[in-house]
Amino acid sequence: MDTDVIVIGAGPAGLTLAAELRLGGAEVTVFEQRAERSWESRGIGFTARATEAFHQRGLLERLENIEITRQGHFGGIPIDYGVLEGSHFGVRGAPQYKIEEMLEKRALELGVHLRRGSELTALTDTGDTVTATVRGPQGTEECTARYLVGCDGGRSTVRRLAGFEFAGSDATREMYLADVKGCDIKPRMIGELLPGGMVMSAPLEEGYTRIIVCENGTRPDRGREVTFTQVADAWQRLTGDSIHHGRARWVSSFTDATRQATAYRQGRVLLAGDAAHIHLPAGGQGLSIGVQDAFNLGWKLAATVRGTAPEHLLDTYHAERHPVAARVLRTTLAQGTLNLTGRAVAPLRTVMAELIALPAVARHLSGLVSGLDIRYDLHGPGTEPAGHPLLGRRLADRELTRTDGTPERAARLLHTARGVLITADTTGATARTAAPWADRVDVVGVENVPAAPDESAATESVLVRPDGYIAWAAPDGGDLTAALRRWFGEPARTA
Structure with missing residues (x-):
């Protein structure tokens, strides 16, 4: 192998994915067609969930002069996203070139190999490896890896060469x-x-x-x-x-062309970001779901190439992210109808404004656009997540107190991109259960645990995946050992 994973494309999704893979212990080579980084502003912000994801890696403070605002819109109709506890529309004042500059610097710090001026011309998936043929400054070369991920935008060469179906509708405006x-x-x-x-x-x-x-x-x-x-x-x-x-x-x-790959993985080739889905830009959705794809895929793919991933872990990437993007595509089409159809749609806008004034509707739309209401289905396609209400949801950045009295923020616990078991169990039984996974999961004893969204359920412990989503909670979250095996593989002593 020349590397563990080849990433095609050094935009926000590709650079985020490359860094996540390195944090997970995988060797990464990124090929980018552009000879130098783009200085185009393109997107000028990102949504609340993307903001949280960057914050969980300690990246938000690397962006200067950004503004986090509660005020936003749905299809041009004003909405206050503060109707959700701790919610906001997201970040403004962050041109895409500044985001890419920050992400590239961090990727290089982590040891990512970035090859600019290199155009993908062919790829071959043998079933055991995948080889990329690249034309670059030194001529044509081949690079072989265990996996290849296309993060090369809406006109993805990877998607075309690998034969992914890209279903949807053509542009109308x-x-x-x-x-x-x-x-x-x-x-x-x-x-x-x-x-x-x-x-x-x-x-x-x-x-x-x-x-x-x-x-x-x-x-x-x-x-x-x-x-x-x-x-x-x-x-x-x-x-x-x-x-x-x-x-x-x-x-x-x-x-407003709207398309989505019907599958995010074919053999050893995967898609993320705009290579997997395109839609009308509305509120920073494109960059936001692209980097969320990368945060979801990175730790899973790294564990797969390290040999510690449980069976079918990589399949959960499509299962979790495809429905999220499908909903974004529907939402942006709806916003385009409201905002780009001219004055003929004024009666519909009036009705929508009346509905948005209702707190329940405002909460629904705020969660929809911000991404804060994403809840992954951890129990199989088509089933409603059961048990504790935190299962499948993100870990909110709450103030915690460690058992020694030290204050802690929940987001800081995810800086290293490892699993985290946050527990207030004073008997030590929960910590002992997780001990065999100490090479992949950090155990943090606290006096308090972030509560469920509606505050209706008591929470003693939560198992958090590296992407910030809760895979197990006590009480009523099921068997902890089974959850550890499902998301982090066999314990080290029997791996």
Whole structure:
């Protein structure tokens, strides 16, 4: 083997995955077609669940001048995400190039091998290994690994070469976006519906403003290179204001094409991020679910190549993440209908605004868009998670007190990407049960354990996976030994 895992693509999903694999003890080589890191702003934030995932690895503090806000929208209709305890819309003020810069630096610190200017031209899955043929600065070479993961975007070469089915719908509308400086543009943070379409604007760093223009009747043409003049012309037709005297550092377009790979794994080839799903950008969803794919897959794939993973652990990646992305695709299509269909949809928007004013609806939509309501099905497809209400949910970042009186934050316990058993069991029985898995699971004794979301169930102990989701809880969470075997394999002394 040249490496344990090959990752194709050094965007947010690929770099996050590479770092997670290294934390899990796997050797990783990343091939990226671009010769240097992109300096395009693209996304300018991410959702609340992605925020938590970065925080659980100690990465949030590496991003400067970010804003965490409760205020957001659903399809252009304002919503206060604070209706959920500890909830928020997510992070703003984090251009994608800054996120990629931070993630690349960390990946390199962890020992990831990054090969820029390297284009994938072929791949071969033999059943035991997978070989990537790459054309790079030194010519064509082959690299062999146990697994290969495509994180190479919506037009994924990996997806095409491996023959993944990419089901869904083609684009029906096209939007322009640009980062503009040198002209006065009033903020339109959640979009403004006008007779001819929709416009949105938001302040960025260094005096730039992000604008988005969706003009009714624009035919999608992904082969057309968009110019700032075209964007400015569309802006003026819709708003009556000229921004032609401004200057743009970045101009692009996107559509509402909506597709998802029917399977996230074929043999030794897997997909993550935009390679696995594309949709209308709405509230930082694309980057957010892409990095969540990586956090879910990384520890499972690392354990697989190390030989400590239980049977079928890798299959839970598709089982858990595919439904999450499918729901995001439905949600973004719904938001596009509300925000991009013009004034004809005004009656529907009025009804939706009335519904969002109801606390129960606001909580549902807040959890939907933020990702804080994700609950993985730990009991098999089509079944409702049973037992303790924390099972399958994320570990909230609560203040804990260790048994020696030392204060602790729950998120800090996941910095090393290991499993964590948080227990207030004073008999020591829970800790003794987990002791044979000490090479994979840290036991932390505390005086208090994060409670269930509705505070209705007592919680004595929780077993947390490396991605921050709870795999077992006491009482009523089932057998701890069985949970440890299911998620972390056989104990070290019998492995």
